[in-house]
Amino acid sequence: MGLLSFRGGVHPPHFKEPTSRHAIEKADQPKIVTIPLSQHIGAPCEPLVKPGDEVKVGQKIGEATSFVSAPVHSSVSGKVKGVKKSLTPSGEALCVIIESDGLDSVHENVIPKGNIETLSGEEIKNIIKEAGIVGMGGAGFPTHVKLSPPPENKIDTIILNGAECEPYLTADHRLMLEKSGDIVYGLKAMMKVVNVDKAYIGIEDNKPDAIKAMEEAVKNEKGIEVVGLHTKYPQGAEKQLIYACTKREVPSGGLPMAVGVVVNNVGTAAAIADAIKTGMPLIERICxxxxxGVKEPKNLLIKVGTSFKDIIEQCGGYSGNVGKIIMGGPMMGLAQHTDEIPAVKTTSGILVFTPDEASLPKPKNCIKCGKCVEICPAYLQPLYISAYSLNNMFETSEKYNALDCIECGSCSFICPSKRPLLQSIRVAKREIIAKKRKTK
Structure with missing residues (x-):
């Protein structure tokens, strides 16, 4: 199969060279971790521990109390110092603060769960749920929910996202090179859960070594195909990836399951393999x-709850003044105002920019060039959605299908007037959703 792609998109500089050839390093044991009880889309967890309790690695410390949620586990062994609201990458949330004893004692429940040949699909799904596995690409949607489509949505295909189309990030790239077998194992587990025999692993062609490694890993697997994708942003967005691999179009307001597809990240697949093979829940990830702005760029295997400050110090610390810190990639990531926040399950990257890199030009008036319309992968008209949002005309923004925006930031990137297109569209989406909830 030739290289696949989608309509629209942009070509930002990659900036992946500093870390793409750096093997994954295991981060040092943190002295203290702050573990948020909400690291996923959906309802936050209820704490299962209190100050003074002793906990072990892999012990459940937060219980999911609704279907769209995922439990949270301790990433270290030690003593609970507090259960209180603290700053997290997405705002203030209830967190469990644990002082590590340095022993890394593993909880008794962390044992191998069997193998995918003997486990039933339902058993595998329960393992995924209890392990607290969520989308590792950044969205954080609970994986067991994705693997529970309603009866009217018959799933026939699973797609693994190995595109890693965001500039700077190379965590998935290194994972595909170093843990290709685990990725395939986790994919096969998901295929059994939803009872499908067809899967694609999509990888951009700027990672030829990853394509080769994954092709080698699936050469004896039936129904699994590695497909090369044109390097273009946002190639890894769900709807765009589905179209590239299957030529199916997810309808406006619809989910991938509406066209018979489930999409997950390669990191999610590897986490599933780990949960089945060792019993270890999702307590660490590659970042x-x-x-x-950082002296020694690296790909680190970090424990959930480790502070950004500690992680950056393990990369040699800051190189001069800091202009901006971003969790995730530069296109869709979240800018942070402090490094005293914890890494979470979705911390795929920590970008440290110098003041020169972080500076933004002053926006000018829209010149109606139409470039944002031309490149929008969701077939929207960003200039109009943005303009109505800036004038608090959110109902009109909704008529222009603001809720279909995937927030990729391509419009802001391409805009010659440097308009705040993405930011204003996000505001419109929040206001529209809030009004709908209030109406219900």
Missing amino acids: TVTGK
Whole structure:
């Protein structure tokens, strides 16, 4: 199969060279971790521990109390110092603060769960749920929910996202090179859960070594195909990836399951393999730490709850003044105002920019060039949605299908007037959703 793609998109500079050839390093044991009880889309967890309790690695410390949620586990062994609201990458949330004893004692419940040949699909799904596995690409949607489609949505295909189309990030790239077997194992587990025999692993062609490694890993697997994708942003967005691999179009307001597809990240698949093979829940992940503002860019295997400050110090610390810190990639990531926040399950990257890199030009008036319309992968008209949002005309923004925006930031990137298109569209979406909830 030739290289696949979708309509629209942009070509930002990659900036992946500083870390793409750096093997994954295991981060140092943190002295203290702050573990949020909400690291996923959906309802936050209820704490299962209190100050003074002793906990072990892999012990459940937060219980999911609704279907769209995921439990949270301790990433270290030690003593609970507090259960209180603290700053997290997405705002203030209830957190469990644990002082590590340095022993890394593993909880008794962390044992191998069997193998995918003997486990039933339902058993595998329960393992995924209890392990607290969520989308590792950044969205954080609980994986067991994705693997529970309603009866009217018959799933026939699973797609693994190995595109890693965001600039700077190389965590998935290194994972595909170093843990290709685990990725395939986790994919096969998901295929059994939803009872499908067809799967694609989509990888951009700027990672030829990853394509080769994954092709080698699936050469004896039936129904699994590695497909090369044109390097273009946002190639890894769900709807765009589905179209590239299957030529199916997810309808406006619809989910991938509406066209018979489930999409997950390669990191999610590897986490599933780990949960089945060892019984260890999702307590750590690979994170790319890079940017001109950090001395030694690396791909680190970090424990959930480790502070950004500690992680950056393990990369040699800051190189001069810091202009901006971003969790995730530069296109869709979240800018942070402090490094005293914890890494979470969705911390795929920590970007440290110098003041020169972080500076933004002053926006000018829209010149109606139409470039944002031309490149929008969701077939929207960003200039109009943005304009109505800036004038608090959110109902009109909704008529222009604001809720279909995937928030990729391509419009802001391409805009010659440097208009705040993405930011204003996000405001419109929040206002529209809030009104709908209030009406219900």
